[in-house]
Amino acid sequence: MNDGSLLSAQVTVRYPGKPPVLRGVTLEIAPGEIMGLVGQSGSGKSTLALAVLGLLGRQRATVEGRIWFQDTDLVAMRERDLRALRGRSLSLVLQSPLASLNPALRVRTQLKEAWRAHANGTSADCDAAIRAAMTSVSLPADEDFLRKHASQLSVGQAQRVLIAMAVLHRPALLIADEATSALDVITQSEILQLFARLNRETGMSILYISHDLPSVAEICQRIAILHEGEIVESGPTAQIFAAPRHPYTRRLMSSLPHLPTRTGEPSAAQAAAAK
Amino acid sequence: MNAARKLACVVLLAVCAVSLAADWLAPSGYAKQFREVPSSPPSRQHLLGTDEIGRDRFARVLYGTRISLVLAPAAALVSTLLAALVGGLAGYLGGIWLRIATSFTDLFLSLPWLFLLIAVRALLPLNVSPLSSVLITFFILGLLGWAASARVLSASADSLRNSDFVLQAQASGLHGPRLFFVHVLPNLKPILYAQFWISIPVFILSEANLGILGLGVAEPLPSWGSLLRELEGLVSFREEPWRLVPLVLLIVVLTSFQLVLSNNEEVTA
Numbered sequence: 001m002n003d004g005s006l007l008s009a010q011v012t013v014r015y016p017g018k019p020p021v022l023r024g025v026t027l028e029i030a031p032g033e034i035m036g037l038v039g040q041s042g043s044g045k046s047t048l049a050l051a052v053l054g055l056l057g058r059q060r061a062t063v064e065g066r067i068w069f070q071d072t073d074l075v076a077m078r079e080r081d082l083r084a085l086r087g088r089s090l091s092l093v094l095q096s097p098l099a100s101l102n103p104a105l106r107v108r109t110q111l112k113e114a115w116r117a118h119a120n121g122t123s124a125d126c127d128a129a130i131r132a133a134m135t136s137v138s139l140p141a142d143e144d145f146l147r148k149h150a151s152q153l154s155v156g157q158a159q160r161v162l163i164a165m166a167v168l169h170r171p172a173l174l175i176a177d178e179a180t181s182a183l184d185v186i187t188q189s190e191i192l193q194l195f196a197r198l199n200r201e202t203g204m205s206i207l208y209i210s211h212d213l214p215s216v217a218e219i220c221q222r223i224a225i226l227h228e229g230e231i232v233e234s235g236p237t238a239q240i241f242a243a244p245r246h247p248y249t250r251r252l253m254s255s256l257p258h259l260p261t262r263t264g265e266p267s268a269a270q271a272a273a274a275k
Numbered sequence: 276m277n278a279a280r281k282l283a284c285v286v287l288l289a290v291c292a293v294s295l296a297a298d299w300l301a302p303s304g305y306a307k308q309f310r311e312v313p314s315s316p317p318s319r320q321h322l323l324g325t326d327e328i329g330r331d332r333f334a335r336v337l338y339g340t341r342i343s344l345v346l347a348p349a350a351a352l353v354s355t356l357l358a359a360l361v362g363g364l365a366g367y368l369g370g371i372w373l374r375i376a377t378s379f380t381d382l383f384l385s386l387p388w389l390f391l392l393i394a395v396r397a398l399l400p401l402n403v404s405p406l407s408s409v410l411i412t413f414f415i416l417g418l419l420g421w422a423a424s425a426r427v428l429s430a431s432a433d434s435l436r437n438s439d440f441v442l443q444a445q446a447s448g449l450h451g452p453r454l455f456f457v458h459v460l461p462n463l464k465p466i467l468y469a470q471f472w473i474s475i476p477v478f479i480l481s482e483a484n485l486g487i488l489g490l491g492v493a494e495p496l497p498s499w500g501s502l503l504r505e506l507e508g509l510v511s512f513r514e515e516p517w518r519l520v521p522l523v524l525l526i527v528v529l530t531s532f533q534l535v536l537s538n539n540e541e542v543t544a
Contacts, residue, residue, distance in 0.1 A: 055446060
């Protein structure tokens with residue numbers, strides 16, 4: 001399969017004894033693209049992310065269909081081969097930064113472990129890779145910072161450390177699963193800018209999963225709307241915001257909070273979303 | 276740290292220090308017989324008197340304390356490591372492994388502990404050298420005492436297996452033993468330490484139980500169990516109160532452990 005897509009998925013996922021969580025979900029991500037996946041809690045967004053990474057085994061979920069990534073079907077791939085891709089070509093950033101960092105390990109150890117999972121270089125090589133990753137996410141790469149534990153970091157710093165771990169091996173696709181949902185608006189904005197910069201500088205594709213439409217609108221070139229396990233609408237971000245076709249998408253747009261402008265009118269973006 | 280806990284710590288440290296100084300405080304040793312003064316009351320030469328065959332009771336209490344206080348932590352270490360292996364690994368692997376380990380642990384826990392201990396010890400050779408008896412007692416306690424700790428550890432490891440940071444580590448490409456030893460095990464350490472400390476008083480008491488029944492450490496080596504066994508022949512506490520010293524010491528040490536550990540539980544809760 002080669003239609004120029006980096007990732008092309010058409011999957012159905014079910015957990016034991018339950019109806020399918022994802023029903024024939026189709027998703028395509030082009031190289032270098034930031035794709036938004038929007039849906040409310042329980043719509044199957046995280047399931048799709050874990051299905052791409054082949055990490056649904058612990059929930060004993062079954063994945064049917066195909067997930068083509070760099071011309072390889074991830075669904076048919078052996079676990080051993082999938083492990084070689086995780087963290088190297090495909091990486092993940094989770095929602096809760098402080099819970100996603102190991103509380104017992106120092107920042108350096110966690111980065112080192114992530115690096116050693118796919119590299120056999122010297123300690124100096126590892127340190128250089130860690131420094132580069134930390135710099136790329138605008139975090140200090142000094143010894144004092146690297147010796148910290150997760151509990152000594154702010155939420156924003158912890159999220160940046162997670163992103164540094166995710167970009168250590170310059171993956172082709174980064175999956176950010178609600179990566180900004182637990183952050184305050186200022187930190188959220190900084191992390192969004194960071195994603196946009198990493199995408200610009202490295203050409204890395206990003207699947208940005210969120211229920212937060214404004215943040216999706218800020219960085220995604222295209223978005224897909226997931227509702228009750230099905231993609232109900234997808235297309236360029238501007239088009240979806242300007243003319244949502246599916247009733248669920250329209251409901252999503254209309255549920256955006258209306259901040260009054262100085263004149264008391266909704267802002268231009270809100271007005272477009274409210275159409 | 277409250278006053279009771281401070282006092283308990285001081286008592287435990289003092290008992291350990293005195294037992295470690297046994298060679299210096301009781302140079303006659305635990306086996307030397309003073310045949311001219313059997314069953315004598317306390318005196319300058321023999322602070323707690325002598326037993327029926329003229330051995331210095333004070334020396335035997337000190338050496339017995341040393342053996343019991345070394346034996347119990349050593350057994351606790353073995354049982355905690357075994358619990359980490361069975362419980363920790365099963366919890367981490369999950370699925371069928373967790374179910375098998377849980378069933379096996381439940382079966383083990385359903386057996387009466389003391390009965391199991393006595394039955395297993397009785398199956399093993401009884402007429403062995405003192406050193407062998409120490410090793411047998413130590414291994415029996417360690418090998419049979421893992422189940423309760425394993426239950427706690429399997430539940431903790433199961434919850435860690437489903438944690439976000441383990442998922443994040445898996446998403447980074449980590450797997451297998453490295454994932455367990457680097458990401459899961461360090462988070463089990465506080466529970467392992469707690470289980471280790473909780474096991475010590477249990478094993479002290481268990482060794483004393485075996486000793487009283489003559490299934491513990493063999494003569495002439497003393498232990499709290501064998502010293503308590505000597506109380507069998509005690510006619511009147513009032514006439515020979517000094518013979519109660521091993522019992523009082525056992526109660527004091529166990530109470531001190533309880534005070535120290537209960538305070539820890541309050542802090543962690």
